[in-house]
Amino acid sequence: MAGIYLHIPFCKQACFYCDFHFSVNQDKKTDLVAALLQEAAMRKNEIEKEQIKTVYFGGGTPSLLSADDIQRIFDTLAEHYDLSVLQEVTLEANPDDLTVAYLRELRHTPVNRLSIGIQSFRDSDLKLMNRAHDAKQALRCVPESVDIGIENISIDLIYGIQGLSLDDWNKNLQTALALPISHLSSYCLTVEPQTKLAKLVSSGELPNVNDDIAASHFEMLIETTEAAGIPWYEVSNFAKPGMESKHNSSYWSGEKYLGLGPGAHSFDGVKRSWNIRSNTAYIQQISKKVLPSETELLTHEEKFNEYLLTALRTRRGLSLEKTKQLCDDLKFSEIKETVRQKEQLALLNIQSDHVILTTKGLLFADAIASELFIIS
Ligand code: SF4
Known part of the structure; x- marks a missing residue:
């Protein structure tokens, strides 16, 4: 089975920390949707034998699409792909777009899961990150979505924000967990190069993210979600039992996915490819029936390292048996020795053949994985 990802590269305004591909100029939205439909048709043979399990509208801000556009995209997918066993259709959405009227329209599309970019329930944090919504909208959008009938809700929260105390973070978490959510994604604020946040930090207008405070936030996140019955299953993802994201879980287990839209990535089990990160170039090329993408064949080392990295970030952990099958005896002995050292430092446990991080x-997680990598 496989998944389809659609990248919707438009946003109302640029969040200061964001380095995703998007444009705040929405003039090309109609052309972009037309190009997406065309790309979906052009690439139908790439995974023609696969049944599609999940569809994910990501971005950018997919909730800037009208419900009619979402339905049209979906109808085109249904025309070209096998959606007979489709289980999950996620729309990333921002709180300010989720009006009652929009939610009612969405209810009539195949979207059955929302991933809402709340990030914080504090106006000061939202302002600092230049988010387009406010705390009131963050609070009301989840219960309103559920009332209207979209009950599978994930929200995003950011920790490590400058000025966010441990007490503030606890309040954000308690507010989130009191809402009818089934899933939470939570990330540390990262100062990515070339972003407005990076400029503010380098000019001294904002302090850098404090690693010690961010680590305390993370520890509180793990403890609080565990106690609330929405435990971690991947380092940044938390879910009620059975409500884990099917789409993202398939990335972590190495399943195939097709990425449509500018900047979208695809993986067919052997090759990875990615589309050009320019809306104009994407639309132009697709109109000429040219796929604006680059492809790379994954080497054995890359596949091995990717397995280590993704497996170690999950609660299922790294299978020693599988690792042994994927590398030679010398490398496996080195890995076992490193694992033993990390176990002594209380960084991981070994439970029935699986290495699971504490x-x-x-x-x-990423640093430990990189110590186990094959370096060629
Ligand atoms: S809404 Fe999302 S994609 Fe758009 S700028 Fe903000 S973080 Fe980036």
Whole structure:
């Protein structure tokens, strides 16, 4: 089975921390949707034998699409792909777009899951990050979505924000967990190069993100969600039992996915490809029936390292048996020795053949994985 990701590259305004591909100029929205429909048709043979399990509208801000556009995109997918076993259709949405009228329209589309970019329930944080919504909209959008009948709701929260105390973060978490959500994604604020946030930090207008405070936020996040029955299943993702994101979980288990739209990535089990990160160039090329993408064949080392990285970030953990099958005896002995050292430092546990990071270990998930990588 496979998933389809659609990248909707428009936003009302630029959040200061964001380095995703998007444009705040929405003039090309109609052309972009037309190009997406065309790309969906052009690429139908790439995963023609696969049944599509999940469809994910990501961005950018997919909730800037009208319900009619969403339906039209979906109808085109249904025309070209096997959606007979489709389980999950997620729309990323921002609170300010989720008016009651829009939610009522969405209810009549195949969207059955919302991933809402709340980020914080505090106006000061939202302002600092230049989010387009306010705390009131953040609070009302979840119960209103559920009342209207879209009950599978995930929200995003950011921690580590400058000025967010441990007490403030606790309040944000308690507010989130009191809402009728089934899933939470939570990320540390990261100062990405070339962003407005990076400029504000380098000019001294804002302090940098404090790693120690962010680590305390993360520890509180793990403890609080566990106690609330919405435990972590991936380092940044938390769900009630059975409500894990099917789409994202398939990325982490190496399943195939087709990414449509500018900047979207695809993986067919062997090759990875990505579309050009320019709305204008994407629309132009697609109109000439040219796929504006680049492809790379994954080497054995890259596949191995990717397995280590994604597996270690999940609660299921890294299978030692599978790792052994994927590398030679010498490398496997090195990995076992590194794992033993990390276990002594209480960064991980070994449970029935699986290496699972502790809360302390999760803080260093990527660094630990990179120590186990094959370096060629
Ligand atoms: S709404 Fe999302 S994609 Fe758009 S600028 Fe903000 S974080 Fe980036």
